[in-house]
Amino acid sequence: MVNYKNIPTPAFVLEEALLRKNLELIRNVQEEAGVEIILALKAFAMWRVFPMIGKYLSGATASSLNEARLIYEEMGCKAHTYCVAYLPDEFDQIVKYSSHLTFNSIAQYKRFRSRIPKNISCGIRVNPEYSEVEVELYNPSAPGSRLGEVETAFTDGLPEGIEGLHFHTLCESGSYDLERVLAAFEEKFGQFIPQLKWVNMGGGHLMTREDYDTAHLIGLLRRFRENWGVEVILEPGSAIAWQTGPLIATVLDIHESRGIRTAIVDVSFTCHMPDTLEMPYKPQIRGASQTPVEGWYPYRIGGVSCLAGDYMSEYFFKKNLQPGDRIILEDMIHYTLVKTTMFNGVHHPDIYFLRENGEAELVRRFDYQDYRNRMA
Numbered sequence: 001m002v003n004y005k006n007i008p009t010p011a012f013v014l015e016e017a018l019l020r021k022n023l024e025l026i027r028n029v030q031e032e033a034g035v036e037i038i039l040a041l042k043a044f045a046m047w048r049v050f051p052m053i054g055k056y057l058s059g060a061t062a063s064s065l066n067e068a069r070l071i072y073e074e075m076g077c078k079a080h081t082y083c084v085a086y087l088p089d090e091f092d093q094i095v096k097y098s099s100h101l102t103f104n105s106i107a108q109y110k111r112f113r114s115r116i117p118k119n120i121s122c123g124i125r126v127n128p129e130y131s132e133v134e135v136e137l138y139n140p141s142a143p144g145s146r147l148g149e150v151e152t153a154f155t156d157g158l159p160e161g162i163e164g165l166h167f168h169t170l171c172e173s174g175s176y177d178l179e180r181v182l183a184a185f186e187e188k189f190g191q192f193i194p195q196l197k198w199v200n201m202g203g204g205h206l207m208t209r210e211d212y213d214t215a216h217l218i219g220l221l222r223r224f225r226e227n228w229g230v231e232v233i234l235e236p237g238s239a240i241a242w243q244t245g246p247l248i249a250t251v252l253d254i255h256e257s258r259g260i261r262t263a264i265v266d267v268s269f270t271c272h273m274p275d276t277l278e279m280p281y282k283p284q285i286r287g288a289s290q291t292p293v294e295g296w297y298p299y300r301i302g303g304v305s306c307l308a309g310d311y312m313s314e315y316f317f318k319k320n321l322q323p324g325d326r327i328i329l330e331d332m333i334h335y336t337l338v339k340t341t342m343f344n345g346v347h348h349p350d351i352y353f354l355r356e357n358g359e360a361e362l363v364r365r366f367d368y369q370d371y372r373n374r375m376a
Helices: 016-033 047-054 065-074 091-096 106-115 175-195 214-228 368-375
Strands: 011-015 060-062 079-083 098-103 121-125 162-166 198-200 231-234 247-257 260-265 297-302 311-317 326-329 350-354 360-364
Touching (some): 011 016, 016 214, 047 065, 060 065, 065 079, 065 091, 091 098, 098 106, 098 162, 121 198, 175 214, 214 231
Parallel strands (some): 011 350, 060 079, 098 121, 121 162, 260 297
Antiparallel strands (some): 011 247, 247 260, 247 326, 297 311, 350 360
């Protein structure tokens, strides 16, 4: 087990060996299924390792001009770009950095069509109105969703110049969830597939999770590709950086109120781990239990911001916690890194890249100027 004792807190630690393990698995799926799997920057945008990722995957997908430019400059390829709405003043720049452009609506595609070079492949995002995502905040197919066109939008057929359809209704899902989504997609949009060059099945394919059935996924993708004669693209987010490293913190104080003890740490759930409050989910803490254990000691873990709800409850530790003790919050690289904020001016965690040879490389340390420039 990796020892982080020489890394100062707070810090995100990405482990090279764990990232490579994920990438090798994903590349195998890509090759066996005959599909393209690309990195979704909305989930993981640590460009320091883009050259490494580029050796395993087929490219990357962007949801903004900044992401598209970062892909172009740091991965050395053009982006598969999808934006909920393209900004007119940015559109020509996005075109410069993109190989594919997916539009959220037919109307928007028609609005920008005259500005799109012929060498860019265009698509429309569709909503098959089927999803098994239970948290509405993360459900692209929730009633009235603004994400993608439903089947009734295509009464006049597929717009001229459209070469692909894109759907995304999964979130950290399994291959059997995808199978059911595909059935809905084919039922509602199958009439258009023979006219297409590609189908983008979006993200949410958590193929690096231990219990994921990759053999089923490979068979499913291969059959779809062969049945319809189209290119297939997947853009998983969490899968790339799944279980590749923690956020490490130090206990600063033990606060007790009406019998509830809270260990205040030098990180913040609202600033550094917002999905734990939004989704919500309860992160694992190394060496602690989320359920009572006889003789173990209960603690809330409290963030350092002034938000009243900046805490997680309740964890059980074998020993009483003391100021100076370290807390290791597991699996904090995917999504967490890209969603951090500087609310309250809370000290931002360092970012470390733990090499396979054991060397801990400091990738980024944030300071007052980062906060000051962001608030200007």
